[in-house]
Amino acid sequence: MIDTLLIANRGEIACRIARTARAMGLRTVAVYSDADAGAAHVAACDLAYPIGGAAPADSYLRGDRIIAAAQAAGAQAIHPGYGFLSENPDFVEAVEAAGLIFVGPSAKAIRAMGLKDAAKALMEEAGVPVVPGYHGADQSDALLGAEAQRIGYPVLIKAVAGGGGKGMRRVDNPSDFADALRAARAEARTAFGNDDVLVEKYVGTPRHVEVQVFGDGTKAVHLYERDCSLQRRHQKVIEEAPAPGMTPEMRDAMGQAAVRAAEAIGYSGAGTVEFIVDATDGLRPDRFYFMEMNTRLQVEHPVTEAITGVDLVAWQLRVARGEPLPMAQNDIPLRGHAMEARLYAEDAAAGFLPAIGRLTRFDAPEAARLDTGVRAGDEITPHYDPMIAKLIVHGDTRDEALSRLDRALSDTRISGVTTNLGFLRRLARTNGYQTGKVDTGLIDREGEALAADAIPCSKTRALAAIAALGLDQSPPAHAGFALWHSQAQIARLAWSGDAIDIRVTTRGADVFDVHGDDWHHEVTRLGATWRIDGVQTSACLQADVGRVTVFDGAPYVFDVADPLARGGASAGGNVIEAPMPGLVQTISAKPGQSVQEGDALATLEAMKMEHVLRAPRAGTVADVLVAAGAQVAAGAALITLEDDA
Numbered sequence: 001m002i003d004t005l006l007i008a009n010r011g012e013i014a015c016r017i018a019r020t021a022r023a024m025g026l027r028t029v030a031v032y033s034d035a036d037a038g039a040a041h042v043a044a045c046d047l048a049y050p051i052g053g054a055a056p057a058d059s060y061l062r063g064d065r066i067i068a069a070a071q072a073a074g075a076q077a078i079h080p081g082y083g084f085l086s087e088n089p090d091f092v093e094a095v096e097a098a099g100l101i102f103v104g105p106s107a108k109a110i111r112a113m114g115l116k117d118a119a120k121a122l123m124e125e126a127g128v129p130v131v132p133g134y135h136g137a138d139q140s141d142a143l144l145g146a147e148a149q150r151i152g153y154p155v156l157i158k159a160v161a162g163g164g165g166k167g168m169r170r171v172d173n174p175s176d177f178a179d180a181l182r183a184a185r186a187e188a189r190t191a192f193g194n195d196d197v198l199v200e201k202y203v204g205t206p207r208h209v210e211v212q213v214f215g216d217g218t219k220a221v222h223l224y225e226r227d228c229s230l231q232r233r234h235q236k237v238i239e240e241a242p243a244p245g246m247t248p249e250m251r252d253a254m255g256q257a258a259v260r261a262a263e264a265i266g267y268s269g270a271g272t273v274e275f276i277v278d279a280t281d282g283l284r285p286d287r288f289y290f291m292e293m294n295t296r297l298q299v300e301h302p303v304t305e306a307i308t309g310v311d312l313v314a315w316q317l318r319v320a321r322g323e324p325l326p327m328a329q330n331d332i333p334l335r336g337h338a339m340e341a342r343l344y345a346e347d348a349a350a351g352f353l354p355a356i357g358r359l360t361r362f363d364a365p366e367a368a369r370l371d372t373g374v375r376a377g378d379e380i381t382p383h384y385d386p387m388i389a390k391l392i393v394h395g396d397t398r399d400e401a402l403s404r405l406d407r408a409l410s411d412t413r414i415s416g417v418t419t420n421l422g423f424l425r426r427l428a429r430t431n432g433y434q435t436g437k438v439d440t441g442l443i444d445r446e447g448e449a450l451a452a453d454a455i456p457c458s459k460t461r462a463l464a465a466i467a468a469l470g471l472d473q474s475p476p477a478h479a480g481f482a483l484w485h486s487q488a489q490i491a492r493l494a495w496s497g498d499a500i501d502i503r504v505t506t507r508g509a510d511v512f513d514v515h516g517d518d519w520h521h522e523v524t525r526l527g528a529t530w531r532i533d534g535v536q537t538s539a540c541l542q543a544d545v546g547r548v549t550v551f552d553g554a555p556y557v558f559d560v561a562d563p564l565a566r567g568g569a570s571a572g573g574n575v576i577e578a579p580m581p582g583l584v585q586t587i588s589a590k591p592g593q594s595v596q597e598g599d600a601l602a603t604l605e606a607m608k609m610e611h612v613l614r615a616p617r618a619g620t621v622a623d624v625l626v627a628a629g630a631q632v633a634a635g636a637a638l639i640t641l642e643d644d645a
């Protein structure tokens with residue numbers, strides 16, 4: 001009997017689990033860190049318990065406090081969500097020792113899949129195809145090098161304890177192997193405390209295709225595949241189901257292999273078997289290989305829900321409660337096509353640098369499912385993953401899903417924090433994605449065209465100027481008409497660092513003449529909508545302190561110059577600052593050292609990622625102001641260069 005469920009997570013996934021649990025009549029219990037006291041997931045639950053400080057190690061990773069909260073609340077079960085403790089077998093054992101139900105697989109099943117080398121060996125035995133490679137115990141450099149030679153270049157070195165794309169290096173030439181091995185090991189040691197690696201063939205034209213499985217501890221079924229080939233830094237950005245170009249034979253072969261994998265370890269609950277597919281000659285049933293199994297609910301599970309109509313969290317709760325699998329394999333429907341885009345607080349143009357800030361506006365799109373854990377007014381902090389939301393669309397065909405995705409991305413309006421919205425929309429519009437010719441190299445190939453924001457046109461600039469001058473709101477009724485008569489003002493804006501001055505003349509309360517360098521528009525306000533030269537636009541405006549955003553298909557963000565700040569002392573290119581709060585991992589710069597532009601000087605770990613800080617110009621290092629291991633604030637000076645002679 002489960003009547004009360006504790007959700008040991010935060011953000012969108014905690015909100016999503018609470019939604020289903022409540023719909024099933026359960027009482028829900030949230031836990032929260034100091035940074036999350038006012039968070040959406042707390043409001044989404046019936047009860048909430050504080051469990052410690054903002055850092056995950058002080059709260060969401062404190063299994064003891066989470067179990068104590070469950071007991072205090074009278075919960076019978078704990079759902080771990082994804083990330084945090086979801087794949088921690090010691091936590092599962094502690095939950096069970098406390099007499100509670102863990103909504104997920106057994107500790108034994110998690111352990112079996114915990115390390116990539118052991119999992120590959122196990123899968124080979126179960127007759128599941130694995131990527132050709134070496135996953136043995138001998139970790140000597142010489143042997144690994146010889147194995148790479150035998151496998152044939154290019155090869156991929158992977159941390160056996162890896163996750164989130166860390167500890168992974170592709171090597172194209174034997175001469176680069178030793179360096180890559182050293183780098184992969186170092187990264188693995190810091191991230192996972194285990195520097196064992198495996199070496200495998202780098203699959204040509206790789207596609208990431210994974211299968212959703214569901215087990216009851218003995219039998220398992222699959223809920224078809226998801227294609228997650230659109231990745232940056234080996235991390236997923238857009239996912240879809242089914243996989244474009246999938247044939248019934250290949251789907252069958254992959255589904256059966258995934259079910260074999262789950263049954264081989266007595267899997268219970270929702271899991272994902274990830275395969276890498278060699279798509280050099282299209283999708284072929286003899287060209288897919290097991291990569292790893294994620295023993296939890298996956299971030300991208302909603303696309304599977306959209307094509308099957310199954311609520312995977314409901315299934316998890318039913319199986320946890322001891323019910324048999326809710327559907328037989330042949331009864332699971334596959335209807336239409338679904339896509340998910342992950343909306344991140346990050347700057348695509350700056351190498352996907354995570355961003356932080358308070359959301360001043362967050363409009364959800366109409367025709368899409370939006371899974372999120374933040375609301376307008378909430379803050380994206382540096383403590384956790386920078387994912388803001390997931391946008392999920394469904395259509396009868398892939399083309400229908402594509403146009404819904406495009407519309408949903410353009411209707412989503414977020415300001416206050418830099419997002420990847422524009423990037424996602426450009427990505428979804430590439431020829432490769434439109435035609436379903438996806439592989440994991442697509443984002444890198446499209447490169448800069450995807451990263452850079454489109455340059456705002458004169459109409460967008462005109463609207464930005466109106467917002468910058470505070471003219472976007474209707475004047476109060478008592479404001480005399482004469483006040484607005486033929487008043488000319490200059491809006492001083494900057495877009496992407498370039499200064500733009502725009503002259504706005506007010507003609508009546510709702511009509512503006514807007515002049516730029518070589519253009520002119522007449523802009524009219526009609527309630528909350530705008531007309532430009534007599535034509536209605538769907539663009540809308542958001543004015544924040546020091547910044548305005550024009551939403552017109554994509555967000556265009558302009559800085560509004562503060563006249564007082566002009567001419568202030570700027571360090572120019574002499575100071576290397578922390579771009580965000582974080583932990584200084586390494587400092588390689590030494591005083592007196594001469595550096596070239598782009599040389600790596602330090603690494604900073606923030607928001608689960610490692611950022612390399614580089615020299616902004618050639619010069620000589622003057623001072624190193626921090627040591628490795630220091631926690632630094634955003635904007636903190638880390639390294640200075642000597643003045644340019």
Ligand code: ADP
Nearest residue numbers: 056082083084163164236298299300384385387
């Ligand atoms: P997937 O293959 O589903 O992307 P990953 O193993 O890369 O899964 O990570 C799962 C997800 O868990 C991440 O996308 C992230 O959103 C979440 N996650 C992991 N660690 C944390 C954390 N410390 N804080 C918040 N979310 C986290």
Ligand code: ADP
Nearest residue numbers: 162163164165166201202203206208234291440
């Ligand atoms: P993680 O645990 O970090 O998720 P995975 O083993 O799942 O690591 O690999 C992450 C990504 O790296 C995959 O989604 C795929 O894009 C790429 N990848 C992994 N193995 C290979 C391979 N053998 N050949 C080509 N690409 C690969």
Ligand code: MG
Nearest residue numbers: 164274291292
């Ligand atoms: Mg993976």
